[in-house]
Amino acid sequence: xxxxxxxxxxxxxxxxxxxxxxxxxxxxxxxxxxxxxxxxxxxxxxxxxxxxxxxxxxxxxxxxxxxxxxxxxxxxxxxxxxxxxxxxxxxxxxxxxxxxxxxxxxxxxxxxxxxxxxxxxxxxxxxxxxxxxxxxxxxxxxxxxxxxxxxxxxxxxxxxxxxxxxxxxxxxxxxxxxxxxxxxxxxxxxxxxxxxxxxxxxxxxxxxxxxxxxxxxxxxx
Numbered sequence: 001x002x003x004x005x006x007x008x009x010x011x012x013x014x015x016x017x018x019x020x021x022x023x024x025x026x027x028x029x030x031x032x033x034x035x036x037x038x039x040x041x042x043x044x045x046x047x048x049x050x051x052x053x054x055x056x057x058x059x060x061x062x063x064x065x066x067x068x069x070x071x072x073x074x075x076x077x078x079x080x081x082x083x084x085x086x087x088x089x090x091x092x093x094x095x096x097x098x099x100x101x102x103x104x105x106x107x108x109x110x111x112x113x114x115x116x117x118x119x120x121x122x123x124x125x126x127x128x129x130x131x132x133x134x135x136x137x138x139x140x141x142x143x144x145x146x147x148x149x150x151x152x153x154x155x156x157x158x159x160x161x162x163x164x165x166x167x168x169x170x171x172x173x174x175x176x177x178x179x180x181x182x183x184x185x186x187x188x189x190x191x192x193x194x195x196x197x198x199x200x201x202x203x204x205x206x207x208x209x210x211x212x213x214x215x216x217x218x219x220x221x
Contacts, residue, residue, distance in 0.1 A: 001029050001030065001031050002029055002030045002031070002068050002094060003031055003033050003066060003067045003068070004020060004030055004031065004032050004033060004067070004068050004069065004070060004094055005032075005033050005034060005035070005036055005053065005058075005059075005067050005068070005069050006020075006032065006034070006035045006036075006050075006069070006070055006072050007035075007036055007037075007069055007070065007071045007072060007073065007082050007086065008035065008037060008071065008072040008073040008082070009035035009036075009037040009039070009042050009047050009052050010037075010072075010073070012072045012073060012074050013035055013037075013047075013072035013073075014047060014048050015072075015116070016070060016072040016096050016114055017032050017035075017048060017050055017072075018048075019096040019097070019098045019114065019115075019116065019117075020032050020070075020094075020096050022098060022099050022100070023096065023097065023098075023099060025099075026099040030094065032050055033050075033053070033067065034050045034051040034052060034053045035047060035050060035051070035052045035053065036052070036053050036054060036055060036056065036058055036059075037052055037055065038055050038056075040055070043055070056085060056089070059089055059091065064089060064090055064091055065090075067091070068091070068092045068093060068094045069086050069091045069092070069093055069094070069112075070093060070094055070095070070096055070112055070114065071083050071086070071093075071112060071130060072114070074132060074150050075150070075168070076148040076149060076150055076166040076167065076168055076184070076219070077148075077166065077184075077219040077220075079130055079148050079150075080130075080148050080166065080219070083112065083130050083148070092111075093111040093112035093129070093130075094111070094112070095109060095111065095112065095113045095114075095115070096113070096114045096115070097113070097114075097115040098115055098116055098117040098119070100117035100118060101115045101116065101117060101118065101119040101120070101121070101133075102119070102120045102121065103115060103119075103121040104121055104122050104123045104124075104125065106123040106124055107121050107122070107123065107124070107125040107126070107127065108125070108126045108127070109127045110127060110128050110129030110130070110131070110147060111129045111130070112129050112130040113127055113129065113130065113131055113132075113133075114131075114132045114133070115133045116132075116133060116134050116135045116136075116137070116153075117135055118135055118136045119133045119134075119135070119136065119137045119138070119139075120137075120138045120139065121133070121139045122138075122139060122140050122141045122143075122159075123141050123142075124141050124142035124143075125139050125140075125141065125142065125143050125144070125145070126143075126144045126145070127139075127145050128144075128145055128146045128147030128148070128149065128165065129147045130147050130148050131145050131146065131147055131148065131149045131150070131151070132149070132150045132151065133145075133151050134150070134151060134152050134153040134154075134155075134171075135153045135154070136153050136154045137151050137152075137153070137154070137155045137156075137157075138155075138156045138157065139151075139157045140156075140157060140158050140159040140160075140161075140177075141159040141160070142159055142160045143157050143158075143159060143160065143161045143162070143163070144161075144162045144163065145157075145163045146163055146164045146165035146166065146167060146183060147165050147166075148165055148166040149163050149164070149165065149166060149167040149168070149169070150167070150168050150169070151163070151167075151169045152168075152169055152170055152171040152172075152173070152189075153171050153172070154171055154172045155169050155170075155171070155172065155173045155174070155175075156173075156174045156175070157175045158174075158175060158176050158177035158178075158179075159177045159178075160177055160178045161175050161176075161177065161178065161179050161180065161181075162179075162180040162181070163175075163180075163181050164180070164181055164182045164183030164184070164185065164199060165183040165184065166183055166184040166219055167181050167182075167183065167184065167185050167186070167187070168185075168186045168187070169181070169187045170186070170187050170188045170189035170190065170191060171189045171190070172189055172190045173187050173188075173189070173190065173191045173192070173193065173208075174191075174192050174193065175193040176192075176193065176194050179193050179194065179195065179196055179197075180196045180197070181193065181196075181197045182196075182197060182198045182199025182200065182201070183199045183200070184199060184200050184214075184219045185197055185198070185199055185200060185201050185202070185203065186201075186202040186203070187202075187203055187204070187208060188202065188203065188204030188205070188208070190206070191203065191204055191205060191206065191207075191208040192205075192206040192207050192208060193207070193208045194207040194208070195207065195208075197210065198210070199216070200213065200214045200215070200216055201213050201214065202214075
């Protein structure tokens, strides 16, 4: 049985714990041990029936080959930082995929992915590691979602679209077929992406238009 520690004990972490619990009920060989969190005020407390075990130092006292982790923090740049800390400690990652989601057997999945209930992932889709597909997201054929990206509830990605690394796509956004969103870009809630959107920008509206540009590498700070 895979013992899983969730990185992040906030609301998103609690949701990920539920998904993993549903997987176990459906027959998956996983068991959630608890959370780790950098917020010391949470240490020693119970969150939805699971303990907050401590911070990263907790892993120094256990056999790291005996546990796996998943990052449950929605902000892509923070997720990246936490994933890199976990990888530096030699920790392995699991996927949390709701039994209430449909994931095509012809889709390709990385590691550390979270797929919420009522998500549809169609044939030929490629999901990069550590990405999040929130409730009710649809990803049509041959679409690519980059690692660390957070696709928020109710987003619809049409076929042959490309979402770059570290994107944050706001709730209810629609992306039409064969369009691309560059890496580390933010798309505002309810946007309609009908033209390609470059990297390192914020775009909002119907149709989506760029309202802010960031320096390349801003997310690495």
